[in-house]
Amino acid sequence: MNITVAVYRGKKVVELSGDIDMYSSPELREHLMALIRRKVPSLPVNFGNVSYIDSSGIATFVEGLKCMKSYGGRLQFFGIPEGIMEILRFSKLDRVFEIYGNIEDVFDS
Amino acid sequence: MKDAIVITVPSHPKFLSVVRAVTVTAVRLYEIDDTTAEEIKLAIDEACTNIIKHAYRGDTSGKIVLKYSAGREAFKVVIDDNGLKARPESIRGRSFDDVRPGGLGIHFIKRVFDIYKFDAKKKRGNRLTLIKYFEGEK
Secondary structure (H helix, E strand, O other), X not given: OEEEEEEEOOEXXXXXXXXXXXXXXXXXXXXXXXXXXXXXXXXXXXXXXXXXXXXXXXXXXXXXHXXXXXXXXXXXXXXXXXXXXXXXXXXXXXXXXXXXXXXXXXXXX | OEEEEXXXXXXXXXXXXXXXXXXXXXXXXXXXXXXXXXXXXXXXHHHHHHHHHHHOOOOOOOEEEEEEEEOOOEEEXXXXXXXXXXXXXXXXXXXXXXXXXXXXXXXXXXXXXXXXXXXXXXXXXXXXXXXXEOXXXX
């Protein structure tokens, strides 16, 4: 997994690529929570280049979402590949996370 | 069941990518469709993750042995470890409506495998057998 933070229209956007599993999710958690601790009002996450996610990766995002909700923040996903979308649907998490098609949809929300 | 593939990996999370790669290669050899192959890959990853977390409690010096095989009726994976005994009766996933971190792995395993069974006779460690029946063979 590779994680970078880009700036788009003046806002931070988390760009992920590769596999998110038990090995890589602690690094993801560290980056995500560092941003969330600063109480960013919204955090868009680009899944466009994520090839795989398991329950460890999903748990990291559920934890991040709970933390953000506690102060009224919004965790926003976009560019989710169909295979990962199917996992979120199966887990009924497509109803829990804010999911958008692309970054423009995120900024228009 | 014939043409078995057997791999041994250390109980370190960095080897989960190896397990996934071998799993996908194995299921393709057995001519399983791509959607099911992805579901099996996730399920086997989750089973190994559980072994690292619960059987070995994070000890990365253990071993995980996976044996893949297929016959006309089913695809089978047998996973052995030498860690702490699992308590199958306590392995439950969380409700999908109870949104919290964790508790999804077992759902991902049972989503694709028809049989999920621990071998009660194994004296040391665990042997988990996972069987996926092919269409019309259940």
